[in-house]
Amino acid sequence: MSKETVLWGRYEELRPDQIEAIKSEHSVAYIPWGAIEYHGNHNPIGLDGIKAYGLCLELAQAAGGCVLPTVYHATSTIKAVKDLEHRRHSIEHSEELLKLLAEELFLQLADEGFKVVLLLTGHAGQPHMDLLKEVAKECEKKCTGSKFLAIAEFDILDDSVLVANHSARGETALQLHYRSDLVALEQLGEGDAPTLEKDAVWGEDPRLATAEEGALIAAAFVRAGKAKVDELLKSV
Template sequence: MANEDRQPPKFIQFERARPHEVRAMIDRTPIAYVPFGALEWHGEHAALGLDGIKAEAICRAAAKISGGVLFPPVYWGAFHTLSFPFTFCYSKRAMKKLVRRTLNSLADWGFRSIILLTGHYPAAQITLLRAECRRLSRARGIGALGIPEQALALDLGYLGDHAAKWETSLLMAIDPTLVDLSRLPDDTGSLRQRGIEQGIMGICPKNTATADLGRQVLDTVASRLAATGTRMLTEGERPAEEIYRAHLAAFRRPLAAARRAFGVESSWEAVRFVLGSIWRQKHL
């Protein structure tokens, strides 16, 4: 009798579910949340799995709102990672195959709204996820969205960084035991020095990262992600396209966006840093 009266769960975790539970959730709320991350250096102060940890936490919070199936983070396959210790790097081709197979499988199983949220976001990975989600949406007539988390937090001033103010704040909000700011020197130097010496790309987190800021970002992105997942059930790709347009518009003035993201006044400093990062990704 107790089992008959039990309310169905709002969301389920795929790896912990039995087949009948997945079928029931697809019948009730066919939304899939798939977080993407990387195993990559994030300074001496932050956990190596930061990207996947934050993507999974955001997807979990969104699934609690909308319902659906939460999949485990995809840590393997990341490309364009930093040339630092304890960092795995794969090919773009491998990631493309993984993403396409994942999307096709989810659609075959009956999901009508699919969200790929990447916490690792070199430009090429953002472009790949967007292109593959568009391909699926147009081929199968369902909603699919592939974005980094900051695409839903632009109005907060979050344009993306690496192991800097914003990412560190998110990790502090999710699990403060995974951050130790005392590992950072009091003076982290210029943007270029932080990037080359410590793998920190953006505003130094030493005195700027806070759990409160991280919670604000997490709550904002999760609520908007949940709303988008629900809308795609009835509107198909339209909500995804709205997000893509807004995200791309934020970078129509790339120098201004880079100065804002990295917290520098000089366009030359921002350009020098970006070009140096691109060179290191290709040659190291």
């Protein structure tokens, strides 16, 4: 095996010797975190997790490491937003469950010997996102031998590449990049720009999204993510 070979795998598919081989070269575990959340009639309810998993797989192929199965338990979904009428097609969990699940995953992956545990949340509702970041910081105090980081994809990208959005141009471009078969932009019709109230869209018009744009966003994420992972590995 050449030095340049990047070792990576989907955690649940690996045998113990394969996990140990990957870990000895790249001691990184990735936790893709999504939500079951209404994303309008043009995108699937699992968009956040599909996006996070796709980005983690691409990052692991560049930086090495093991990608865990996607977590689809979220809080702060659109179902819980007051004054909005999107009450169906989301599953809202408690903040307690979210914190406990994140802490158990972080600490057990550290116990499994991973030096860096990177959680990527594709769902950026609040306080969902901040709670995961807080848990990462608390785990770092409890377990000084490993580094824990929780980020959303746009946290490490320039605003010109991607900003926080909900089922808008950015998320739809990534969904088209990973699973274009699940997108139905024709559901939005051809009239006025989609809105948060009517279509659960927050941000630029998703009808402008393309798979090519999604691929560019993913590539920028992989570059920034690999730099972050390398920096964290050096700091352990």
